Amino acid sequence: MTQRHTDHPFGATLGAGLLLAKLRSVLTFGVLALGVSDVQRAADFWSAALGYTLREDGFGGWAKVLVPQNGAGAAIALQLSQTPPEDHPRLHIDLHVADASEQEAEAVRLVSLGAKRVDWDSYPDDPDFIVLEDPEGNRFCIVDLSYDHGAS
DSSP states (O other): OOOOGGTTTTTTTTTHHHHHHHTTTOOOEEEEEESSSSSHHHHHHHHHHEEEEESSSSGGGGGGGGEEEEEEEEEEEEEESSSOOSOOSSSSEHHHHHHHHHHHHHHHHHHHHHHTOOOOTTTSOOEEEEEEEOSSSEEEEEEEOOOOTTOO
């Protein structure tokens, strides 16, 4: 049996608009952001476990990122986190866009697909990211790669 637009879980109201929105995505997978209480310990563990190497050049706005030696696979950003995992999620996905206009357009597009903007209590004064959650409540960020971290 073929699934019709009206059978989609978001309902018939999105229909063709949902399909068009999916086609126009400019998002790319960025990194898995992992909250850790000891960055060096986490870097040592995940490097040994996965055969990754440590980058410290500001990749995707992160100070320390583990990347596969052969270039195949997901990068892992190590974020210092002193909050217990039950208070704030310590694992999330970063999605990358080229600039701030793409970032806002993608946030609007993803909200139209069922995501929600998160009223997060830990935004810095001038963030390079927007926090969203998917329809299941899983948080993720849209990161503006053009953001100048040295300008603040």
